[in-house]
Amino acid sequence: MTTSAAGADRAQVIGDVFGAAFGELMAAEPGAFRRKFRKMAASPFAFYRGSAALFYTDINGLDDPFLNERTSRVWIHGDLHAENFGTYMSSNGVLVFNVNDFDEAYVGPFTWDLRRLVASLALLGRAKALSDAVITDLVEACVGAYQEKIRVLAEGGSSADLLTRTSTEGVVHAFLQTARRATRVALLDELTVVENYDRRFAHVDGVSAVDDETRAKVIAAFDRYLATVPPGRRTRPVELTVKDVVLRRGVGIGSAGLPSYSILVEGHTEALDNDVVLYMKQAQSPAVSRFVPDERIAGYFHHQGHRTAVSQRALQADSDSWLGYSELDGIGQLVAEVSPYAQDLDWSEVNERDEMLGLVADLGRSTARMHAVADDESDHDLVSFSTEDAIHEAISADPKGFTLAMVEFAHDYGAQVHRDHALFVDMFRNGQLIDVD
Numbered sequence: 001m002t003t004s005a006a007g008a009d010r011a012q013v014i015g016d017v018f019g020a021a022f023g024e025l026m027a028a029e030p031g032a033f034r035r036k037f038r039k040m041a042a043s044p045f046a047f048y049r050g051s052a053a054l055f056y057t058d059i060n061g062l063d064d065p066f067l068n069e070r071t072s073r074v075w076i077h078g079d080l081h082a083e084n085f086g087t088y089m090s091s092n093g094v095l096v097f098n099v100n101d102f103d104e105a106y107v108g109p110f111t112w113d114l115r116r117l118v119a120s121l122a123l124l125g126r127a128k129a130l131s132d133a134v135i136t137d138l139v140e141a142c143v144g145a146y147q148e149k150i151r152v153l154a155e156g157g158s159s160a161d162l163l164t165r166t167s168t169e170g171v172v173h174a175f176l177q178t179a180r181r182a183t184r185v186a187l188l189d190e191l192t193v194v195e196n197y198d199r200r201f202a203h204v205d206g207v208s209a210v211d212d213e214t215r216a217k218v219i220a221a222f223d224r225y226l227a228t229v230p231p232g233r234r235t236r237p238v239e240l241t242v243k244d245v246v247l248r249r250g251v252g253i254g255s256a257g258l259p260s261y262s263i264l265v266e267g268h269t270e271a272l273d274n275d276v277v278l279y280m281k282q283a284q285s286p287a288v289s290r291f292v293p294d295e296r297i298a299g300y301f302h303h304q305g306h307r308t309a310v311s312q313r314a315l316q317a318d319s320d321s322w323l324g325y326s327e328l329d330g331i332g333q334l335v336a337e338v339s340p341y342a343q344d345l346d347w348s349e350v351n352e353r354d355e356m357l358g359l360v361a362d363l364g365r366s367t368a369r370m371h372a373v374a375d376d377e378s379d380h381d382l383v384s385f386s387t388e389d390a391i392h393e394a395i396s397a398d399p400k401g402f403t404l405a406m407v408e409f410a411h412d413y414g415a416q417v418h419r420d421h422a423l424f425v426d427m428f429r430n431g432q433l434i435d436v437d
């Protein structure tokens with residue numbers, strides 16, 4: 001794959017895309033975006049994580065023989081890369097390894113998820129000084145596992161077949177075992193203090209108290225949110241008591257400048273060891289939505305908080321039972337639990353070829369299962385056909401060609417990101433993206 005511009009022209013493309021994607025937020029929170037851009041400057045992979053809008057600008061209109069009317073309208077993750085996988089505790093109480101972070105989810109071409117994932121594997125491989133041949137092996141293992149899982153699902157396999165402690169081995173199994181050791185008490189001790197025989201949030205860096213008016217608005221939004229969670233969650237009044245509210249400003253690569261409220265609620269009893277921390281954060285438009293000009297899709301959602309919650313439920317079976325949405329000052333909000341069991345995959349100690357091959361195969365299987373879950377059997381009607389059947393039909397006609405296309409894209413776009421990262425760093429440090437003072 002080649003992009004449409006290079007050198008100074010490519011720098012102009014980067015500047016235009018960032019201005020369109022982040023301009024309004026940059027103007028409102030320049031300090032947050034300086035921090036975001038410095039994190040992105042740290043490495044090509046960090047840049048890639050923060051530049052989904054550029055990725056979709058590049059691949060929009062790409063000739064793709066595996067896309068048709070149906071496979072171009074699959075529920076997708078929207079920001080699928082190697083670090084957007086991890087663990088969570090399902091609503092059934094089972095610790096699961098799966099895709100996480102659904103802020104960018106939307107309905108679009110299924111290959112866009114695969115392309116974003118395999119390009120991230122190429123970047124990860126370069127960062128670990130792996131040869132092109134090993135990177136090819138990783139991409140082939142990931143794509144091969146994806147194709148095989150799609151085939152099994154299309155032939156009647158269950159999409160409820162989760163990656164759990166009893167069904168995994170290698171890196172993912174060890175990761176699940178480690179995540180299982182987390183405790184709610186440890187999380188509460190990290191985020192809260194006990195005063196006058198009750199918990200409240202600790203006032204530390206990044207946390208701000210709210211005034212009475214703001215607290216009242218957040219609690220009112222919380223009350224509206226309750227109607228969006230499963231009915232069983234609304235039948236225990238003790239559990240729904242709000243004990244404290246604080247403001248946190250988004251400081252991550254993807255959430256720069258966005259306000260987020262932490263809400264401490266009573267657990268299922270008055271004991272202090274089972275209180276629950278929720279977050280209510282402003283949702284934003286997904287990058288991919290600008291390249292899917294379908295009014296039916298855009299009009300399906302009440303607001304971005306609704307889109308994010310519905311997307312996560314569609315793509316992640318047995319999702320967090322606290323997951324829901326609300327509005328605050330007319331802006332859509334996503335609400336979910338800050339769970340001790342939600343842990344991101346850590347690649348820092350995964351360096352050997354064989355263990356990486358096993359891990360990327362699990363990423364491929366997770367992706368296939370995600371694409372298959374959100375279809376005609378889900379509790380929504382936005383995607384009204386069997387996605388696994390449509391995808392299997394598209395790729396089974398030329399499975400080797402599909403794998404080759406993904407391998408070539410991974411290498412080509414990985415190299416492009418390295419070039420873009422160097423341009424971005426120069427643009428940022430010279431004040432071409434935002435005032436650096």
